[in-house]
Amino acid sequence: MSEQLRVERPQTLTDLAYDRLREGIVLGELKLGEQVSEALLAQRMGISKTPIREALVRLKIEGLVDIHPQRGTFVFKLTPEQVGQLCRYRAMIETAALREAATMNRAELLKRMQMHVDEMVITEKAGDVDRLSRIDMNFHYEFLACCANPYLRAGYELIRYQLTALRHRSPIPNMVDSHQVLVDAIAHGHIDEACAQLHEHVLENEGRYIAACDVM
Template identity: 30%
Template structure:
């Protein structure tokens, strides 16, 4: 349940009515889920969401139904709406698809890279390193997404970019808990990837991206199992002997 006032550091903007309200509510709630301002498993109360957004309950209800159809929200009879809790299989399957798409994008990017595009990648890399130094997880996740999107754009394959775009938000959702653990190793891998693309070496770039995304997939599994073990331990502590 969302508290009567937003948690510290969480900004829930009021929506301007001239904008398409249904889409605006959907985008606002999805962003809160992706950034984990609304945590997996959290109860979503229509009246409270409507109050925070400064609107009526009807567009909130419609947005929750759409989010449910897309797998972001679970609607439970007689209980209400809850942020979906992704399973290990869901996360693993999505990250596996991501690895396939991005490995090919890196291969193509290395074949079409220009000096200007390499400069852009290095600028995005520096932004990521700065976000890492600042310890801002949201900024790190955003920088990571921007870096990978730039490589996808550089691939020149519009179909590939479209497919990657469809999974981008969910990848960010799964990546957020992993970002602190990946830390400097992730950006070191990004630097190696840039060097391969700058060298115009498609196979080296593909190998670097495959290793990079597979490592993220592996860490994601480890983090989820640690979380599940922690949750199990807490439940056992609360259970009377």
């Protein structure tokens, strides 16, 4: 079928509410642990409560909100123990994906990784912290995108948006250097070294993520 004949499906109100709320959580407009009101959100967005309620259910599946009957709905907030568990889980998934992608699809992986590092250099000079966080997330997701194992990608989706939200709240000061070393190791075929560096890099975030969750 010709692409010119394709009709784009319009977003539903639930889709729009979901996108807007997810963005608000990720970018920090809604604070970690903050209680959210369906009625107030509906009023602010100019829509009924039904799409808001449906959007919040989808966000719960992604780990971005907690819904407690009789108590209300809250933006997610992790305990220090949960942050540690998340970081260790992330390290396992990402290092496994990096190893497989670097072994089976190294040229494409390298091209994508270097592209993001080049973006980091420009964005870091511009001082755009929000964009740096998005580039950081995209860099790490390339391990999954270039990996042929769908189970690793599915496992990463369980934590992807919580990670994105925590990244926006805890930018790292040496982003270019800490990512370029991974590119260089893969470029020289040092896959074990790259995986060890990645594992250490991921676990170094634990303290920053805990601090981000402590801020109300």
